[in-house]
Amino acid sequence: MPVITNLDNAALLSAEADWEPVFNHHLNDVFTLPQVANGTVSESQAHKWLEVCAKQMNAIEVRKAIHAAKGLSDRDVRALWAYEHNEYQSKFHASEVYALKQLKAVDVPDPTDRDTLLAEQLLSNLIIEKYELERVNLAKGVTDTPRKPNLYQSSPLVAENKAGTAIQLDVKVNFNQDVTQSDLIKHHIKILSLLESQVKVASTFQYNIQINPDELRFITKLASSGSQGYEVAMQALRNLDEHDLDMQIRNEKVLCTREMFKDINSLSVKHWNSMMQGESLNYQPEEVKRLNGQQESVFQPLAKKYAAAQRLYKSAEANFEASRSDLIEAVSHFGQPQKLDSAFDLVKIGKREELDSDRVLRFLDRQNIPRENYSRTSYDIDGLVKAARARGIDTTGYQTVGAPIKEKMLTTLELLGVDSKEFMNQSNHIHFTGQSRGEVHERISNLEESTSRAIEEATTSIAKELSNQPQLDIDGSIDLDNSMEQN
DSSP: OOEEEEGGGGGGSOOOTTOHHHHHHHHHHHHTSHHHHTTSSOHHHHHHHHHHHHHHSOHHHHHHHHHHTTSBOHHHHHHHHHHHTTOOOSSOOHHHHHHHHTTSEEEEOOHHHHHHHHHHHHHHHHHHHHTTOEEOOGGGGOOSSOOOOOSBOOOOEEEEOTTOOEEEEEEEESSOSSOOHHHHHHHHHHHHHTTTTTOOOSEEEEEEEEOOHHHHHHHHHHHTTOHHHHHHHHHHHHHHHHHOTTOEEEEEEOOOOHHHHHHHHHHHHHHHHHHHTTOOOOOOOOOOOOOOHHHHHHHHHHHHHHHHHHHHHHHHHHHHHHHHHHHHHHHTTSSSOOOBOOSOTTSOBOOOOOOOHHHHHHHHHHTTOOGGGTSOOOOOHHHHHHHHHHTTOOOGGGOOOOSOOHHHHHHHHHHTTOOGGGGOOOOOOOOOOOOOSSHHHHHHHHHHHHHHHHHHHHHHHHHHHSOOSSOBOTTSOBOHHHHHHHO
């Protein structure tokens, strides 16, 4: 999640090296921003904002920050939508949109954001290749004729299929596979942002990709090492798509409606005008009642135990994965894989055979065996249904209806103009705080450090107490004296 920092606190942050050339290059661009040109933001404030951006971001990110300040992104509109519809947004509030557009705060990407962006670029490239699409150059549609500035700032990916039909596509990685309210808003905004390039798309698709997170992190790290690493990463991604049965790519057509375009445009124009007039939007948290003394005495001990257990569970899980990885790495240096026995009989070393898929693939290719004989195949179900109906085939006999999907039910209610609140039941729920910054987040970080340390100490202590003949210290050395005494 990007770190939104108020300019007054930005002095506490460390600065990028060689930031001044970036600052000087973009100073005029910032002075021509609409909020600066109309006097809502003073030139001194804009000067200070750009200085913080240049110190905290690389050159590409500074350029994107300036571009984002010209209008509203899908994330901005999602926060404004939540504000208007009284929805809970824990990570990004409408008041922060106001602060960013009025150049009172900066939105600094963290390493995770940068990795996520790179991963989405790689996966978008894979989809373009896999489905034999061709990217559309959006800049070609931009004319020199003065036009009304585009309020919507986004980065749509438009491609043409073999039939020459333009589609907009978006990638979502390891999330719920169904189209959510946030997805709907994003796709509407991306289409609205295409107005400037005068590009029209026939459809917009959500590509939902399930992929092993560890493998994706490795591939992303490869891609970040340079142009050669990027090519190696793309090849690794192709191999995963070919051979990893757990990797799945599914797409779903997103239904865009005139009503939603109208609602989005209405709230966007309303809030943008307020921002450009220097108005502020204060964060009004939901009114929460305090527990009384008796309730607090019951709640606090159990809540503290829950918080400690939740962090210990996370730490133990991470510790288990790390120790397992270390053990596998150590055993890999013992020579040719084989069954081995150890005096420590709680953990076994076995041997198993694994198919070398790459070697099999090369062999089958040399035999000229068509890949569809042994590869996963998928069908464009929507396309098949349309083709069948065009030929007069009744498809209802082939249709099965599964369990209802909550997100789609909510979308259907919205299309009917029915308020979903009429169907809501109320109940209490317990959850660990989702705050990602501030004092509470600092307390979470301290708790994570202490629980990680406790898990490491407990693991080490228990490991030393485990029965073993001969005595094996945790550092891996055999206690020969003790062994001889026992013999």
